[in-house]
Amino acid sequence: MKNNLLRIIGGIVLFIMVFYGPWWLFLFSALAFMFLFDNYYEAIVASVFFDALNGVISPRFSIKNFLFLISISCAFVLIIYIKRHLSFYSD
Amino acid sequence: MNYLLKSNKKNKIKKPLIIISVIVVVIVLLRFITPNFLPNSFHFIARPLWKVEDFVSFKFGHLVSYFQSKKILTDENNNLREQISRMNIQLLSNAVLVKENKDLKEAVGRIFSKNQVAAFVLTRPPQSPYDTFTLDVGADFQIKKGDNVVVGDSLWIGKITEVYSNTSIATLLSSSNHPLNLVIARTGLPITVYGQGGGNFEAQVPRGVVVLEGDILVPPGLNNLLVAVVSSVEINPEDSFQKIFGKIPQNINTIKTVDIDRGNYLEIDSKILKAEDKTSSSTNSLKR
Numbered sequence: 536m537k538n539n540l541l542r543i544i545g546g547i548v549l550f551i552m553v554f555y556g557p558w559w560l561f562l563f564s565a566l567a568f569m570f571l572f573d574n575y576y577e578a579i580v581a582s583v584f585f586d587a588l589n590g591v592i593s594p595r596f597s598i599k600n601f602l603f604l605i606s607i608s609c610a611f612v613l614i615i616y617i618k619r620h621l622s623f624y625s626d
Numbered sequence: 627m628n629y630l631l632k633s634n635k636k637n638k639i640k641k642p643l644i645i646i647s648v649i650v651v652v653i654v655l656l657r658f659i660t661p662n663f664l665p666n667s668f669h670f671i672a673r674p675l676w677k678v679e680d681f682v683s684f685k686f687g688h689l690v691s692y693f694q695s696k697k698i699l700t701d702e703n704n705n706l707r708e709q710i711s712r713m714n715i716q717l718l719s720n721a722v723l724v725k726e727n728k729d730l731k732e733a734v735g736r737i738f739s740k741n742q743v744a745a746f747v748l749t750r751p752p753q754s755p756y757d758t759f760t761l762d763v764g765a766d767f768q769i770k771k772g773d774n775v776v777v778g779d780s781l782w783i784g785k786i787t788e789v790y791s792n793t794s795i796a797t798l799l800s801s802s803n804h805p806l807n808l809v810i811a812r813t814g815l816p817i818t819v820y821g822q823g824g825g826n827f828e829a830q831v832p833r834g835v836v837v838l839e840g841d842i843l844v845p846p847g848l849n850n851l852l853v854a855v856v857s858s859v860e861i862n863p864e865d866s867f868q869k870i871f872g873k874i875p876q877n878i879n880t881i882k883t884v885d886i887d888r889g890n891y892l893e894i895d896s897k898i899l900k901a902e903d904k905t906s907s908s909t910n911s912l913k914r
Contacts, residue, residue: 554675558755574642576649583653587664588672589754591787591797599756604653608646615639 538572546577553584558603561585565607569614582607662790669793673762676748680882727850742776742885743767748793751878757801757823759784761884764794774851774887782851783825783874786886796884799853800825800874808853811842817870819843819854825874827854830867837870 545568552561565578582603590600598605656664745761754760763769775784775796788795799806804821813836819829831837841856854872861868 554672555679555753557752559752576642576645579646579649583649583664584668587668588760589749589756589758589795590665591756591758591795600657601650601654602755604650608650611646612639612643615642619639 549581669790741888757798759796761794764790764792776885808843809846811844825878827872829870833868
C-alpha cells in the first residue's frame with residue numbers, strides 16, 4: 536500500500552519534471568524511480584510525452600525524434616537486468 | 627519427493643521487454659503515419675500548464691526579494707541604476723544610427739516594413755535538450771515554418787521549425803552543429819559558424835585574418851539584425867587556422883518574450899519607381 540502511494544507520488548513528480556523541469560533532472564528522476572520501483576512503465580510514458588513536447592519532427596528517421604524514449608527504454612531493460620543480479624533485489 | 631522450485635526470473639525480464647518493444651514500435655509507427663498527432667495533442671495539454679507557470683512566476687517571482695538582505699538589494703539597485711544610465715546613452719547614439727540607416731535605405735529606395743508577432747516563451751533550455759523554445763503562438767497567428775525569431779528589434783536567435791494549432795517550436799541558430807553563414811560586421815568578412823548549443827557558436831578562419839573579441843557577427847544582406855558577438859579567439863601557433871568562439875549577447879535561459887518575424891516586405895519607394903519609369907521612357911523615346 537505504502538509502496539503504491541510512493542509510486543503514484545513518484546509518477547506525479549516525474550510528470551511535473553516533463554513540463555517544468557530541466558531535461559537532465561527529468562532523466563535523473565526517471566532513472567532513480569526505475570531503480571526504486573518494479574517495472575516502472577510510467578517513465579516510458581513520460582519519455583513519450585517529453586519527446587513529443589520538445590522534439591522537432593524531421594522527415595527522415597532520426598534518433599533525435601525519439602531520443603528520450605529510446606534511451607529510457609534501454610535504461611529500463613538494463614536496470615531490470617542489473618536488479619536481477621543484485622542480491623538486494625532478489626526475491 | 628522433493629522438486630526444485632522453478633525460477634520465474636526469465637519471465638520477469640521477458641514480459642517487460644515485450645511491453646517496451648510494443649510501446650516503442652507503436653510510438654515510432656505513429657510518428658511516421660501521423661507525425662503531428664502526438665505533438666499536437668500533447669502541446670494542447672501542456673499549453674495551459676506552461677501558462678500557469680508563467681502566471682505564477684510573474685505573480686510570485688518577486689517574493690524572493692523579501693528574503694534578501696537590504697544591503698544586497700541596495701547594492702544591486704545602485705548597479706542597475708548605473709547600467710541603465712549607461713544604456714540610455716548608448717540608446718541615444720543607437721537611435722541616431724537607426725535614423726541614419728533608415729534614411730540611407732530610403733535614399734536607395736529600399737524600405738522594409740516588419741510584420742511581427744509577439745510571443746511568450748513557454749519552455750526554454752535547459753528544459754528542452756535540443757536548444758528549442760516553445761512559443762505560445764502557432765497556426766492561429768499564421769505562423770509558418772522558417773519564420774525568423776527575433777529578440778528586441780535586432781537580435782536574431784532562431785527559426786520556427788514546428789507549427790501546431792496554438793503553439794510553435796523555434797530552434798535556436800546555436801543548436802548543435804547547425805551551420806550558418808554570417809559576416810563580421812567590422813570587416814565584412816564572410817564566415818561560416820557552427821552552433822555549439824546554449825547560445826554558443828564556433829568558427830575557423832585563417833590565422834592571418836584579424837578577428838577581435840567583441841566583433842559583431844551579422845547575417846549577410848541589407849538588414850538590421852545581429853546574431854552573435856565574438857567572445858574569444860584561440861590561436862594555436864602550430865595551426866594555420868584560428869578558432870573563433872561567439873555567443874548570443876543575451877542569456878537564452880532568461881528570455882521571456884520574442885518577436886516572430888513573418889517575413890520582411892520590401893516596399894520600393896514610389897517616388898524612385900516613378901523616376902525610374904521616367905528615365906526608361908525618356909531613353910526609349912531617344913532610341914526611337
